[in-house]
Amino acid sequence: MRDVADWWATAVSRVEPNRIELRGRPVQDLIGTAGFTDMIWLMLRGDLPTPGRRRLLEAALVSSVDHGPHAPSIAVARMAATCGIGLNNAVATGVNLLGDVHGGAGEQCMRMLGEITAGADAAFVVGRWRASSRYLPGFGHRFHTVDPRRDPLLTLVEQAVADGVVDGAHLRAARAVERILAPVPINIDGCTAVVYGELGFAPPLARGLFVLSRSVGILAHAWEETGQGRRNKGPIPPSILPTHLGDDPCTGEDSTPT
């Protein structure tokens, strides 16, 4: 009988008839007192955050909510919303694009910064990571040279270091990498990885928390697109035809652009 009760053994929540506890706290005590950021911390970490930690976590969550239809996660969710698959599937479509290259690089960035915070030389770590990939996680952007999300977020981390909320090791590591890579800038995955690292989250949660944050923007865009009533909206206007590569079957001429 014990084996069956242990099948979904969990420390996260306790739900029985007329009783709901989240991390040991009755849900009726949380409703109306805990904010959503408190709840994220509580569910992932098991206790409530201090005000300083809550402020940092919330800032990181706010910073990565949306990046407009240029961002692949947003564009694909909007496109999905026009295909009759429902809001939940449109949101899942957007979330499914968050990975190593877009929105999910904070996980590897935290691992890389972690090597430096553990004592390795930043130039050595950069060299080692570059030996396996030209692109270091958490750095580089399609068009921002200074991402407007960078300074407010890193300034808040600086303040939190001054206030003794966090120790600043991930911030120093990120700055060291940024100096080595200049002019390639730190991006939002990198900035949020600094915050999540400072707050002691495990690297996979840098990606998980980005997903939580971006889900808000994805939902807003998918909902707006739904309201616009378009059907089967493709990635580019129908008047623009993708360049055809290879021989034209009619003329036999190679149409590949030079």
Ligand SMILES: CC(C)(COP(=O)(O)OP(=O)(O)OC[C@H]1O[C@@H](n2cnc3c(N)ncnc32)[C@H](O)[C@@H]1OP(=O)(O)O)[C@@H](O)C(=O)NCCC(=O)NCCSC(=O)C[C@@](O)(CC(=O)O)C(=O)O
């Ligand atoms: C993001 C991008 C593909 C951009 O590429 P780009 O196209 O600009 O780079 P390229 O033209 O290939 O490179 C030009 C020159 O810079 C060098 N260079 C570039 N990146 C370098 C780097 N990381 N480490 C060293 N060197 C680098 C490269 O080696 C070359 O140097 P050289 O060979 O000398 O000519 C690229 O950085 C990359 O994969 N980053 C790592 C993964 C990462 O962190 N992903 C998160 C991105 S944020 C995000 O997803 C959220 C978003 O902001 C998204 C949005 O909306 O965009 C949102 O909110 O939704």
